[in-house]
Amino acid sequence: MNRIKEIPFFSHLCDDGLKKLKDISTIKKYNAKELLFYEGDEPKYLHILLDGVLKLYKTNHKGNQIFLHQFFPISLVAELANFESIPYPATAEFVSSGEVMKIDYKKLEEGFFRNPDLSLQIIRSLVGKLKIMSEVIINEVVLTSEAKIAKFLVENSELFAQLKNTQIASLLNLTPETLSRTLTKFKNKKLILEDNMNGILILEKDKLLDLYN
Numbered sequence: 001m002n003r004i005k006e007i008p009f010f011s012h013l014c015d016d017g018l019k020k021l022k023d024i025s026t027i028k029k030y031n032a033k034e035l036l037f038y039e040g041d042e043p044k045y046l047h048i049l050l051d052g053v054l055k056l057y058k059t060n061h062k063g064n065q066i067f068l069h070q071f072f073p074i075s076l077v078a079e080l081a082n083f084e085s086i087p088y089p090a091t092a093e094f095v096s097s098g099e100v101m102k103i104d105y106k107k108l109e110e111g112f113f114r115n116p117d118l119s120l121q122i123i124r125s126l127v128g129k130l131k132i133m134s135e136v137i138i139n140e141v142v143l144t145s146e147a148k149i150a151k152f153l154v155e156n157s158e159l160f161a162q163l164k165n166t167q168i169a170s171l172l173n174l175t176p177e178t179l180s181r182t183l184t185k186f187k188n189k190k191l192i193l194e195d196n197m198n199g200i201l202i203l204e205k206d207k208l209l210d211l212y213n
Contacts, residue, residue: 003027007048007074007101017112024107029099036077036092036100043081043088045102049073052098053159055171058090067173070095070156095167147212148172149182153192153200154208161199 004010004018004025013021027050030036036047039058054071056078068090071077081088082105143151152172153160159168169179183200186192191204202208 004101007050009048009074009076020111021103021108024104024111026102027099028102030094030097032094032096034094036094037088039089039091040087043078043086044105046079046082046105046108047077047092048101048103049075049077050099050101053095053162054092054098055095056090056092065170067171070171095163095171143212145172145174145178146182146185148174149179150186150208150211153186153202154205157200157202161195 004021005013010018010021030052036054037043049071051073054077056068056071057065058068060066071092077092077100078088078090080086149172152168163171165179165183166176169176172179183192186208187194189204189207191202191207193201193203195201
């Protein structure tokens with residue numbers, strides 16, 4: 001119960017509320033490449049990512065993945081499908097090992113949604129998802145491959161020590177060759193430096209920012 005109270009969405013709940021929430025929830029561990037749900041699945045649970053990195057993607061008619069977003073702890077995942085009672089519009093796959101709190105959505109709706117603090121937290125999360133979709137459109141329509149990589153470096157440079165370049169290229173909807181070529185270009189221009197742990201150190205953040213701002 002203490003762990004549930006540490007989740008920002010539920011930190012305001014009293015002990016009785018936390019116990020009721022615990023009774024309708026389970027916490028499950030996942031391995032890298034394991035799926036949380038498929039595009040088209042019925043949303044029976046409200047998912048909260050507690051640990052790990054999760055990516056959301058759609059699959060086109062050719063079977064290619066189109067990356068939409070990556071989630072980091074602690075965040076709601078695809079909650080709009082729950083609220084609108086629609087199938088999941090995309091597939092969620094773990095990039096790393098992770099952990100998710102799964103809450104029976106119908107029981108949550110019946111017992112908790114009259115709580116104004118919880119409702120406000122959910123509204124804030126939905127607003128955040130609108131910003132995510134706006135960012136997806138900008139990334140895929142407006143930004144060049146160089147700009148996309150520069151933006152990812154500035155916002156998620158720590159992932160280069162955790163993920164393979166092929167995985168990062170997939171997150172950016174780019175080929176591994178394009179990613180490798182661009183990183184080499186950035187290194188030659190002394191904008192970034194690869195450290196001993198295969199991570200990336202940013203040397204010229206302002207110049208990277210100029211590539212996409």
